[in-house]
Structures are given as structure tokens and as C-alpha cells.
Amino acid sequence: MDPINLPKMSVLGVLSFTLLGALLNRRVLFKTRVQKLLVILTGLFILHGLLVLFFSGRTINQGLYGISGRNTGFLTYLCFAVVLYTAAQISSAMFVRAFFRVFMAIGFILMLYGMIQDLGLEPFPYINVYENNVFGTFGNPNFQSAFMGIFGALLFALVLNESESLIKRLILGLLTLACVYGVFITNSWQGFFNFGAGIGIAIILNLYRLNRIKLGSIFLSLGIVSGLIILSGLLNQGPLASTLEKASLTARRLYWEAAVRMLVDNPVFGVGWDGFGDWYRRARTDSAAVNYANLISDSAHSVPLDVASSGGFPLLILYLSFVVLGVFSVIKVVKNKSHLSVNFIALVAAWGSYQAQSLISINQIGLGVLGWSLLGLIIGYSAYEGDLNQTSKKQNSKLRIKNSAKSVSFTSLLGPLIGFIVGCLVSVPPFIAANKFYEGMKTSDARVINSNGYLKPLDLQRMLYAANILEKNRFYKESHAIAQTATENFPDSYDAWRFLSTLTNATKFEKTLAKSELDRLDPSRKP
Template sequence: MSISRRPSRSDVLLAATPAIVAITGWFGGRDPFEAPKLAVTSVLVAVLIGAAVLRSGRRGTVAWAGSPWSAAVGLFLFVAGVAVLTADNSLAAFFGVPSRQIGWLLYASAGGVGLLAAASSDGVSLARLFRRAMLIVLVVVGVYGVLQLLGADPFPVSSSVSGVFVTLSNPNFAGAWGGALLGLAGLTSIDSSLPRWERGMAVAGVLASAVLVVGAASVVGVVAAGVSAAVAVVVWLLGRTGSLRRVGLPVVGGLVGVAAVLGGLGTFQMGPLARLGEATGVVLRRFYWDAALSMAGDQPLTGVGFDRFVRFYRSYRSPAAADQVEVTIETDAAHSVPLHLLSGGGVPLLLVWLVLVAVGAWAAVRAVRAAERGGRMLVGGVASVWAAVTVQSLASFDVAALLVLSFVCAGILAGLAWPDATKSMALPGSTVDTVVRKKRTTTTTRPPAWAVPLAWTLAGLLVAGALLVGTKPFRAELAANTGQEALAAGRTDVVQQAWSQAGSIAPWEVDYPYREGLGLLQLGALEEGVEAFGRALGIQSDHVASLVSRARALDALQRRDEAREDYLTALEHEPQHLDLKVEVALYVADSDRSLAEELLAEVEARNPDHEQIEILRERLALTPGD
């Protein structure tokens, strides 16, 4: 399996894209992780598509991948686009929630990179470049993880998530990303056909993967590592003969099946791994999953809008889920890719996602089976990464580093599985010359005069569009970060200016005026804070966090009637939260005793040991026996 040609710069950039996205970060930002990753992904795919357009202009032909996987990607993005258009806030669905950025733009950017990988003229060369890029970055991130575990963090960031491997956003993503690469590193380390430096890098990669999984202490990291290792072992066994293969494959399959059953039962507090289901993260996930199913049950055909889980979770969560977090905290994802898609786009979007996954698995099997003996380790390594990311996504969600990794791996596998699926056509006006020499036919295509100028124009527009649109969330976050720094310095005027700038860049996003209001309250600028919350409510009238925060500010300003109205509106949109019920009851105890008593009865019925219930009873001059 020799490389048939020297890789182009586009090939190198395409293969390295998942590695570039993984290490992209803005080490001083309010949210230094996902916004810059989205920006880089969007720009990279625009550059790569632009380069492809230029090649088409120069050659006079247009080529595209016509494999089943490519068709599945197109169908998925189309149905997801419909979910964006039917969302309550289409721009928010397009760009995604600030802390996650998992809107349609990220899926389209990652899908575009995957389609380019599937259309590569030399899938083996692309796979080799990908393997080298990912091993190098895996070692770099692993070294960074060791430094963090030792307490030496070269790039400390201010984030609500502490103790993370900084380039990968939080421990779950770090563990999943590192674990997914375990099989690729392991197969490379035992591939005797490779040079020593690459095998040595792979051994270091295995250690780095272990550091990320163990250091992150994440269940999804363990799952990703287990799946990746299992696929790698299967690929290795396929190259063996005799009883080792005959006995080994069923044993691995049985162990994987048992682990899947026990893990699934444990997630729901059943079986010998029942303690797994008692972990806080798993308990919260069950709440999210239940709400996602309820959303889909109410709107099975359209869902609530792509990546709009954050907007509707309060309305669908159970009373027990409401009591787990403070009333102003928002939950922005279902923490399960299929359920997140089901809630956002209904049954149609879930079905096309399942088709996409099924075709990806089909491509992996075909590619591994079609690989020559010497290349099976390479193809199997790519398949192990894709399988691991896909399986861990059942209890996680798609952020840039994982989604791009998944799509590029699937695209490489699709290109190897259907090498003859690339279609091409001559541009209108091209001159096609065919020459037959000694039973060999050579075709030369000369492009029309307008092809190259048009190609440069289209490529420029693509890159300019990516810079304008794809970087919007990042630019908004940079402005928000300036506001955070001004808040620490006590600069009220700069806080307002910076957060207002963030809001002007992303006027669809309720988070920016809300955060501005919180900052102003912290600085004692109550009137200005009330105005900021008003702008947030102008974007989303039922934003409970803004309603509650504004009510507290209005109370401090002695504007009690307005505060009462905000409290009651918040309670209307958040009917389950006991802490909010108590807060509202205490507020109206003097002015609306009947409502306060009604709220007290609801709190007593659900949680008679609530920590504030005695305070409320005393306020109403009641005794526990009344």
C-alpha cells in the first residue's frame, strides 16, 4: 500500500484538521473552548472547499463523492436545517448555545470536512497523514495533561469548569477524545511495517491516552477507550490465523456484549454495576434524557428546534430534576446525541442520524475487509476512533473536537470503502481531448476562460463568508471576556460597553444581556442591571434566570409591585422548583398570604425537610402542626 503521489497541501490540511481543532483554544476567554474551535472549523472547511473549487477551475472538471455515506450526510444536514428553520430562534439554532456551540453550523462544517475526506483521490495517503497528525497531537495533549496533574498549568483559564485539560473543554471531552485514540495508537505501535519513530510516537500515544482517560476520571472516557481497544483487538485478530482468530473473535464479541449490558443496566441502577447509576452525572443525565423524550413526545415530527434543548428543558423537567440545581442555572444539552437530536428535530432527525451511523459502520466494515494485509492496521485504527466517538456520544454530546474527529474518520472510511464512488463532470465550455496510444486512452480537459476567475471569486467569497459568519460566536465571546475583566476591575462603564458589544454581535443570544445584568448587580448598578435583564427578556420573554434576577434587583430598589410581577411570571414558567416557590412565598407573605400558604403546602408535600421551610412557617406565624 504505497503512497501513489506526493500529498498536496490540501491533503495535509484536511488530514490535520481534527488535530488543529482539538488544540485550538483562547486561553483568556470567558468560554475559551468551543467558540474558537467553531471559528477554526468553519474557516478551515471554507479554505479546503475553496481550494477544491480552484482545482476544479484549473482542471475544468468538478468532482464530488457519490457514496452512500455522502448521501447520508447530505440528508442529515437537510433535515437538521429544517429543524433550524422551525425553531423558536433560528439564529440560536444555527450557531448553538455559547457554552457548547453545537448548532447547525458546527455540524455543517464538520460534515463538509468529512465529505472532502470521502472524496479524496488517495484515501490511504489521507489516512496515513491523519494517523500521524493525531498521534503527534495526542502526545502533546498528554504531556499537557501530565503537567496539569502535577499542578503546573502553563495556560490557566478562568472557567466555571475547574481541573480540566484546557484544550478539550472539560474532563468528559478530554477523556473521550483521548480514549478514542487508544486503538489507533495501539495498532500503530505494533505495526512492524512502520518506521521506528512512528512506532515510538504511537507508544507515547498509548501512554498519553491513558493519562487523559485516568486523569479526566470520566466514565465516557473509559467507554471510549474500551470501544477503541476492542475494535483494535478485533482488527488485529482478523490478521491472525487458526485457533487464535477462531476463538479470539467470539471471546472479544462476548466480552463487549456483556460490558454493554452491564453498563446499560448500571446506568439505570440495576445489576452488579448499579452504583454507576448513583453518580451525580448519571442521575442528571437520566433527568435530561427523560425531558428529551417528553419534548419529542409533544412534537414528534419537528421537535423543539435544533439545539434548542436549553430553551425548553425547564418546561419538561421533572420536579426531582428541578430540585437538583439553583433556579438560575440553565441546562443546554440532553447529554446524549441521539436524544438531543430527537428533542431538537423529532423522529425524522433521529432516523436520519441512525442511518448516518449505520452507513458509517457499513463503511468501516467494508474498508477493513477491503484493506490489504499490510494496511489493515491503518484502516482498523481509523475505524476504532470512529466507533469509540460514536458509542460515547450515547451519553455525551457533540462538541467540535469530537464531532470533527468523527466525521473525518467516517469520511476516510467511506472513501476507502467506495473508492469508485467519486463522480465528475466537465465544466460547461470545457474542451475535452481524448488520445489513444497503444491501447491506453488519455483524456485532457482544458477549462473555459471564465473558469479560473470565477473559481477565485467563489473561493474568496467562501473564506470571507466563513470569517464573517463562522467567527461571530468567537468575536462575541471575546467581547464578553472584556466585560468579565472589567467586572473584576470594578469598571461599570466598560462592563456595559463590552457586554453590549457582545450582544450586538450576537443579537439572538439571551445569555449576553443576562450576564451583563448579573455583572452590573455585582457592581451595585441596580438600575442598569434591571435594564440589561429587560433586554434579555426582550429576546426570550420566559427566561426564568432573567426574571428572577430582575425581581431581586427590583426588590432592592423598593419597586415591589414590579418585583412581584416578575416573581409570579418566573413561577409560571418554572412551576417545579421548590427553592423558587419558597423565595416567592417569602416575598408575598405580607401581601398575599393565601398564595404564600399555597406555596408552603406544595413545598411541604414534596419535601417536608426543605432547609428553608421553618423560615417560611415562622414568617407566616405557623407551627409544624397547623
């Protein structure tokens, strides 16, 4: 059972559908104050996501929940869109402060957890496949490193608030250094990369806040040039090409090239949600097939390219439109000096840090929720036209709470309740099935293991795992039946066809068919 992403997807689904139920409340929709453009973009993103789900050629089950271990299918991106819109709807100076308190609490806990893992005192029985033990609750040191970088960028920006007491700023500074150490113990360079990006953004915006316009513009220009040089280096070009040369980056470039080819070959609907892995062998370059034949991935290792390969040009354009809207929202606030607070700068620094790591990393659900939430808060903050006077806001807040308490009724709760129920029905079944499968494996009962291979919603990894156990224990008929079901429901899975071809009970026709399918899925395959 995946203890990392699957539970996150299920919880995110339930909470997001509950929020969606609240948003569909007539009063909420008619009182919306965020930009109409965001409403249009969100609707189009969800609409095209549905079209990809039904017309990309990928099975509905795969497209909805994504692949095991990633779970970044349509359901997850639908939830991201809901989180984005909700955050934009409720964003204000007061809410941002509350968000920071929660963020800091979570960040501090994950920082301590990483340090505990570094000491070899992991309290949970994880099966770690990485050389480094520090992966937090993300399951991968790279993601823990990236989160520490984002958290550190936010803390650094808050240190710049000259109106805070020296003691508080000193504590924030020490926590920032602790984040740097948190990145260091992961043995992953990603956190330093996005931490640096966040620091640069914080410094530039703070110069604008202090009316150091010329100096801020100079730093902005230097930042853009530096970013372009680093980007070219990541693409193995420019003066940093040799410095940034690393085995992991070499692999990423191969994945990026394959993602671009998937996009070009499938421009409208892409290869389907989380379909990168099934298409990688078909889309990789001839050089990659020859020199890195055994190097396979189920992700493009770049969020924009994952989106592009999954949903084609329309989905990529919509995703980038969200980012552009975020950038214009920042510009709008910078121009309106009265809204450019240190808290907003911290918000932008954290989001910029997330965006930096998203260019070179996988869309992990925990990081994704954070990134889309930050973007929504930025967009909503820029549209917020309430009085920034603290006393006035507190009075208005109390008044709103009183009025809300009076207006709460069963009708107003009906939307969230329906959303919660739908969220449970849609998002929880994969978690229940995975948990049942895990418990069944512990019984060592062949009948239980066989039935667990067919648990709904079907999961390829569970099916192959169960079939492999049955095959090794000479339950050839049962293993063969599961493998047949796997190839029927996951016809583009290289692993499913390869497994079927090795079974004792596989017929000559099935082995010939499997060979044909393997050749289709990997044109460079050697007999």
C-alpha cells in the same frame, strides 16, 4: 469570554465554509466519488437543520450559534456535516496516513499539556471551576479524558501492525501506556470506557485481517454482549447497575429522561438547537423535580439525545443514518480483504472509541470535529477504488499534483474565496463581540459596560453579567433596560426572567409577569 468553545466554533466556521466553497465548485461536484446516499443524507441533515432553526420556536440567534459555553448550534452542526462530506471526498489510504501524522502530533501535544497541568504548571490564566486541573484545551477533564481514550485506541491498533519494526511498535506501545496515564490524571472514567471500546474493536478487526474468522466472530459476539450489559448498567439495569452507580451517572439518567420527553413532546422540530437548558425544567420527571430540584443542565450529556431533543425524530434518524452508513462501510472493507489494512483498523478503532464516549457525554466541538472527520474518512475509504499498490499511487499522486498545478485558475479559487469571506462574516462576529466585551469589563467604565451589554450578536450570559454589575453599582436604569432586552430576545430563559424579577427598577407588572413566566418555564417551581 469563553476561551474554549467560542474560538473553536469561529475557526471551524471559517474553515468549513472555505471547504464548502470548494465543494460547490462545479468540477468537484461532478467528480464526486462517494456514495450517493451520503450526499442525500448530508443534504437532508442540513435542510432539516435549517427548518429547526426557523420553526422550532427558538430565536435565530440562539439556534445559529448555540448557547454560551457550548456553541453547538446549527452553525456547528452544519460545519460538522461539511467536514464529514469533505473527509469522505478526499479519503484514501495515502490521505489516512497523512491524517494520522497530524492526529499523532496533536495527540502528543495534548498529552504533554495534560501532564504539565497535572504538575500545576498551567501556562495560561484559565479560571478552573473543576476539582481537577487536567483539562487540556477542552476546558473539562471529561473531554480531555475522552480524547486520550480515542488517541490511545488509535495507537493500540497501530501497534498490531506486524510489518512495522520492533522499535516503532515499542514506541507506539509506550505512547499507548502514556495515554492510559493521561486518562488517569484527569480523574475521569470516561477515557477508560471509550479506550476499552476502541481496543475491543481493534482486536476484532485485526483477527479478521489475519483470517482468524471464527475467533474474530467469537470476540465480536462477546463484544456485543458486553456492550449491551454495560449499556443496561448505565441505564441502572442489569448486573452492572450497582457497580456503575455513581452521582454523575445518576444525574445523566435524569438528563436522558428529560431529553426523551422533549423528543416525544416535540417530535418534528425538537426544542431547537442547543435548547435543552431552556426546556429542562419543563421536561424533567416529577421525581427529578422533587429530589434533585437544584440539579440543572444545558445538555443531555449524550450526543444522540442532544441531537434528538434539538431537532426531533427527523434529525435523530438522519444522525443515526450517518452512523449506520459508517458501520456498513466498515463491513464492506472487512469483506474486501485487500482494503483491510492496519491503518483502516486504527481509523475504525478511534471512531468506535469516539462513538462510545458520545453516548454518555456532551458534544464538545473539538471532539465533534474529530468524530465526524473519522466517520467521513471511513465512508470515503470504503468507496475508494484506486490501486492500492504504493508505487502506482505515488505516481498517480504526482501526476495529479502536476495536472492540478496547471489547472489552477482564478475561477477555481473563487469558490473557496467566497466561502472564506462568508465564513468570516457568519462565524467571527460572536468571537469579536466576546473579545470586545472582555476588554470592556477591564475598563470599569459604566458607559462601556452598559454598551457592551448590547453587543451583537446578543449573548444572554454577557447581558446578565453586565446588568448584574450595573445593578450592584446602582445604575438601576441601565441594568433594568438590559434585563428587559434580555427577556425580549430570550423569552424562554429562566435566568433572564428570574434576574428581571429581582431588579430595583422592575415594576409591579414586570414582577408579576416574571413570576408567571418562571412558573411556565418550571412547572414544579415553589412560590
